[in-house]
Amino acid sequence: METDKLMRIYQLLYDRYGPQKWWPADGRFEVIIGAILTQNTNWKNVEKAILNLKQANAMTPTSLHIMEPECLAQLIRPAGYYNIKAQRLKNFLNFLFTEYDGEVDRLETIPTDQLRNQLLAIKGIGAETADSILLYAYNREVFVVDTYTCRIFFRHLLIEPEGGYEQVRYFFESSLPDDSDLFNEYHALLVQAGKEYCKPKAKCNGCPLEKLPHEIDPLAY
Numbered sequence: 112m113e114t115d116k117l118m119r120i121y122q123l124l125y126d127r128y129g130p131q132k133w134w135p136a137d138g139r140f141e142v143i144i145g146a147i148l149t150q151n152t153n154w155k156n157v158e159k160a161i162l163n164l165k166q167a168n169a170m171t172p173t174s175l176h177i178m179e180p181e182c183l184a185q186l187i188r189p190a191g192y193y194n195i196k197a198q199r200l201k202n203f204l205n206f207l208f209t210e211y212d213g214e215v216d217r218l219e220t221i222p223t224d225q226l227r228n229q230l231l232a233i234k235g236i237g238a239e240t241a242d243s244i245l246l247y248a249y250n251r252e253v254f255v256v257d258t259y260t261c262r263i264f265f266r267h268l269l270i271e272p273e274g275g276y277e278q279v280r281y282f283f284e285s286s287l288p289d290d291s292d293l294f295n296e297y298h299a300l301l302v303q304a305g306k307e308y309c310k311p312k313a314k315c316n317g318c319p320l321e322k323l324p325h326e327i328d329p330l331a332y
Protein backbone atom coordinates (compact mmCIF):
# COMPACT_ATOMS: atom_id res chain seq x y z
CA MET A 112 0.00 0.00 0.00
CA GLU A 113 2.69 2.48 1.02
CA THR A 114 4.80 1.14 -1.82
CA ASP A 115 2.05 2.01 -4.31
CA LYS A 116 1.74 5.53 -2.92
CA LEU A 117 5.47 6.10 -2.97
CA MET A 118 5.82 4.76 -6.50
CA ARG A 119 2.88 6.90 -7.65
CA ILE A 120 4.60 10.00 -6.27
CA TYR A 121 7.86 8.93 -7.88
CA GLN A 122 6.18 8.43 -11.25
CA LEU A 123 4.43 11.80 -11.15
CA LEU A 124 7.71 13.54 -10.37
CA TYR A 125 9.62 11.57 -12.98
CA ASP A 126 6.98 12.24 -15.62
CA ARG A 127 7.32 15.96 -14.97
CA TYR A 128 11.05 16.32 -14.50
CA GLY A 129 12.65 13.30 -16.17
CA PRO A 130 16.04 11.88 -15.14
CA GLN A 131 18.02 14.23 -12.90
CA LYS A 132 21.43 12.61 -13.53
CA TRP A 133 22.69 13.03 -9.98
CA TRP A 134 25.26 13.41 -8.54
CA PRO A 135 26.73 16.18 -10.71
CA ALA A 136 30.44 15.45 -10.14
CA ASP A 137 33.58 14.07 -11.77
CA GLY A 138 34.11 10.89 -9.83
CA ARG A 139 33.67 9.51 -6.38
CA PHE A 140 36.03 11.81 -4.51
CA GLU A 141 34.32 14.89 -5.91
CA VAL A 142 30.92 13.52 -4.82
CA ILE A 143 32.22 13.23 -1.27
CA ILE A 144 33.71 16.72 -1.27
CA GLY A 145 30.46 18.11 -2.71
CA ALA A 146 28.35 16.29 -0.12
CA ILE A 147 30.28 17.97 2.68
CA LEU A 148 30.35 21.38 1.02
CA THR A 149 26.64 21.43 0.25
CA GLN A 150 25.64 21.49 3.92
CA ASN A 151 23.56 24.65 4.51
CA THR A 152 24.12 26.17 1.10
CA ASN A 153 22.86 25.89 -2.45
CA TRP A 154 24.56 23.90 -5.16
CA LYS A 155 25.67 26.90 -7.21
CA ASN A 156 27.92 28.00 -4.34
CA VAL A 157 29.32 24.49 -4.06
CA GLU A 158 30.13 24.50 -7.78
CA LYS A 159 32.15 27.70 -7.36
CA ALA A 160 34.10 26.17 -4.46
CA ILE A 161 34.77 22.98 -6.43
CA LEU A 162 35.91 25.03 -9.42
CA ASN A 163 38.37 26.87 -7.16
CA LEU A 164 39.75 23.53 -5.95
CA LYS A 165 40.12 22.27 -9.50
CA GLN A 166 41.80 25.45 -10.71
CA ALA A 167 44.25 25.09 -7.83
CA ASN A 168 44.86 21.47 -8.94
CA ALA A 169 43.77 20.44 -5.49
CA MET A 170 40.90 18.03 -6.17
CA THR A 171 42.75 14.95 -4.98
CA PRO A 172 42.84 13.37 -1.51
CA THR A 173 46.59 13.96 -1.15
CA SER A 174 46.46 17.62 -2.22
CA LEU A 175 43.66 18.43 0.18
CA HIS A 176 45.20 16.38 2.96
CA ILE A 177 48.50 18.26 2.92
CA MET A 178 46.98 21.69 2.28
CA GLU A 179 46.99 24.20 5.14
CA PRO A 180 43.48 24.54 6.60
CA GLU A 181 43.56 28.33 6.06
CA CYS A 182 44.37 27.87 2.37
CA LEU A 183 41.64 25.25 1.99
CA ALA A 184 39.16 27.57 3.72
CA GLN A 185 39.93 30.35 1.24
CA LEU A 186 39.45 28.07 -1.77
CA ILE A 187 36.06 26.84 -0.56
CA ARG A 188 34.96 30.27 0.63
CA PRO A 189 32.03 30.49 -1.90
CA ALA A 190 30.37 27.49 -0.16
CA GLY A 191 29.88 29.48 3.04
CA TYR A 192 30.85 28.52 6.61
CA TYR A 193 34.25 27.98 5.02
CA ASN A 194 36.32 27.61 8.19
CA ILE A 195 33.93 25.01 9.58
CA LYS A 196 33.69 23.19 6.26
CA ALA A 197 37.47 23.22 5.79
CA GLN A 198 37.75 21.50 9.16
CA ARG A 199 35.06 18.99 8.18
CA LEU A 200 36.91 18.19 4.96
CA LYS A 201 40.09 17.76 6.98
CA ASN A 202 38.25 15.46 9.39
CA PHE A 203 37.11 13.29 6.49
CA LEU A 204 40.59 13.27 4.94
CA ASN A 205 42.20 12.32 8.24
CA PHE A 206 39.79 9.40 8.44
CA LEU A 207 40.50 8.44 4.83
CA PHE A 208 44.27 8.46 5.29
CA THR A 209 44.22 6.84 8.71
CA GLU A 210 41.87 4.00 7.77
CA TYR A 211 42.25 3.58 4.00
CA ASP A 212 45.61 5.06 2.93
CA GLY A 213 43.81 7.98 1.28
CA GLU A 214 42.10 5.76 -1.31
CA VAL A 215 38.36 6.35 -1.68
CA ASP A 216 37.98 3.19 -3.77
CA ARG A 217 39.00 1.07 -0.79
CA LEU A 218 35.72 2.01 0.93
CA GLU A 219 33.93 0.14 -1.84
CA THR A 220 34.31 -3.24 -0.10
CA ILE A 221 33.12 -2.10 3.35
CA PRO A 222 29.60 -3.31 4.25
CA THR A 223 27.05 -0.50 4.18
CA ASP A 224 26.18 -0.45 7.91
CA GLN A 225 29.84 -0.48 8.89
CA LEU A 226 30.75 2.27 6.44
CA ARG A 227 27.76 4.35 7.55
CA ASN A 228 28.86 4.09 11.17
CA GLN A 229 32.41 5.05 10.23
CA LEU A 230 31.20 8.11 8.33
CA LEU A 231 28.86 9.14 11.15
CA ALA A 232 31.77 8.96 13.59
CA ILE A 233 33.59 11.72 11.67
CA LYS A 234 33.00 15.07 13.35
CA GLY A 235 30.82 17.26 11.12
CA ILE A 236 29.32 14.44 9.04
CA GLY A 237 25.68 13.94 9.90
CA ALA A 238 23.15 11.44 8.63
CA GLU A 239 22.18 13.32 5.46
CA THR A 240 25.80 13.82 4.41
CA ALA A 241 26.78 10.24 5.25
CA ASP A 242 23.82 8.87 3.32
CA SER A 243 24.52 11.13 0.33
CA ILE A 244 28.06 9.74 0.24
CA LEU A 245 26.81 6.16 0.56
CA LEU A 246 24.18 6.53 -2.16
CA TYR A 247 25.87 8.84 -4.65
CA ALA A 248 29.53 7.88 -4.24
CA TYR A 249 29.12 4.17 -3.44
CA ASN A 250 25.78 3.27 -5.00
CA ARG A 251 24.41 1.78 -1.75
CA GLU A 252 20.68 1.23 -1.13
CA VAL A 253 20.38 4.07 1.38
CA PHE A 254 17.62 6.67 1.10
CA VAL A 255 18.74 10.26 1.66
CA VAL A 256 16.29 12.25 3.78
CA ASP A 257 16.30 16.04 3.70
CA THR A 258 13.97 18.90 4.56
CA TYR A 259 12.21 18.65 1.19
CA THR A 260 11.54 14.94 1.71
CA CYS A 261 10.05 15.53 5.16
CA ARG A 262 7.99 18.50 4.04
CA ILE A 263 6.51 16.82 0.97
CA PHE A 264 5.67 13.54 2.70
CA PHE A 265 4.30 15.18 5.80
CA ARG A 266 2.06 17.40 3.69
CA HIS A 267 0.91 14.32 1.81
CA LEU A 268 0.05 12.65 5.11
CA LEU A 269 2.55 9.83 4.74
CA ILE A 270 4.86 10.63 7.65
CA GLU A 271 4.44 12.20 11.06
CA PRO A 272 6.02 15.59 11.75
CA GLU A 273 7.82 14.24 14.80
CA GLY A 274 9.36 11.37 12.82
CA GLY A 275 13.13 11.68 13.10
CA TYR A 276 15.66 11.12 10.33
CA GLU A 277 16.09 7.40 10.95
CA GLN A 278 12.36 6.79 11.09
CA VAL A 279 11.76 8.53 7.78
CA ARG A 280 14.72 6.73 6.18
CA TYR A 281 13.35 3.40 7.38
CA PHE A 282 9.92 4.27 5.96
CA PHE A 283 11.39 4.72 2.49
CA GLU A 284 13.84 1.85 2.60
CA SER A 285 11.24 -0.62 3.86
CA SER A 286 8.52 0.53 1.45
CA LEU A 287 10.49 0.82 -1.78
CA PRO A 288 12.25 -1.89 -3.80
CA ASP A 289 15.92 -2.25 -2.83
CA ASP A 290 17.24 -0.28 -5.78
CA SER A 291 19.96 2.34 -5.46
CA ASP A 292 19.16 3.75 -8.91
CA LEU A 293 15.59 4.36 -7.77
CA PHE A 294 16.77 5.95 -4.50
CA ASN A 295 19.20 8.12 -6.45
CA GLU A 296 16.53 9.43 -8.80
CA TYR A 297 13.82 9.71 -6.16
CA HIS A 298 15.83 11.95 -3.85
CA ALA A 299 16.91 14.19 -6.75
CA LEU A 300 13.29 14.52 -7.93
CA LEU A 301 12.10 15.44 -4.44
CA VAL A 302 14.74 18.16 -4.25
CA GLN A 303 13.54 19.55 -7.58
CA ALA A 304 9.86 19.56 -6.51
CA GLY A 305 10.78 21.01 -3.13
CA LYS A 306 12.77 23.85 -4.64
CA GLU A 307 10.14 24.67 -7.21
CA TYR A 308 6.86 24.11 -5.36
CA CYS A 309 7.00 22.64 -1.86
CA LYS A 310 8.62 25.60 -0.16
CA PRO A 311 7.82 26.65 3.43
CA LYS A 312 4.88 28.43 1.80
CA ALA A 313 3.58 25.75 -0.56
CA LYS A 314 2.83 26.54 -4.21
CA CYS A 315 0.52 23.60 -4.91
CA ASN A 316 -0.91 25.12 -8.05
CA GLY A 317 0.91 23.46 -10.96
CA CYS A 318 2.92 21.11 -8.73
CA PRO A 319 3.25 17.55 -10.13
CA LEU A 320 1.65 16.26 -6.89
CA GLU A 321 -1.22 18.72 -6.65
CA LYS A 322 -3.90 16.12 -7.41
CA LEU A 323 -2.83 13.83 -4.57
CA PRO A 324 -4.41 14.20 -1.11
CA HIS A 325 -2.48 16.71 0.98
CA GLU A 326 -2.84 19.20 3.78
CA ILE A 327 -0.75 22.27 4.38
CA ASP A 328 0.18 23.03 7.94
CA PRO A 329 2.07 26.32 7.87
CA LEU A 330 3.66 25.55 11.23
CA ALA A 331 5.30 22.33 10.06
CA TYR A 332 8.68 22.39 8.31
Ligand code: SF4
Nearest residue numbers: 308309315318320321
Ligand atom coordinates in the same frame (compact mmCIF):
# COMPACT_ATOMS: atom_id res chain seq x y z
S1 SF4 B 1 3.55 22.05 -3.19
FE1 SF4 B 1 1.58 21.18 -2.54
S2 SF4 B 1 1.10 19.59 -4.05
FE2 SF4 B 1 3.29 20.09 -4.25
S3 SF4 B 1 4.35 18.63 -2.98
FE3 SF4 B 1 3.99 20.43 -1.72
S4 SF4 B 1 2.05 20.02 -0.68
FE4 SF4 B 1 2.22 18.62 -2.40
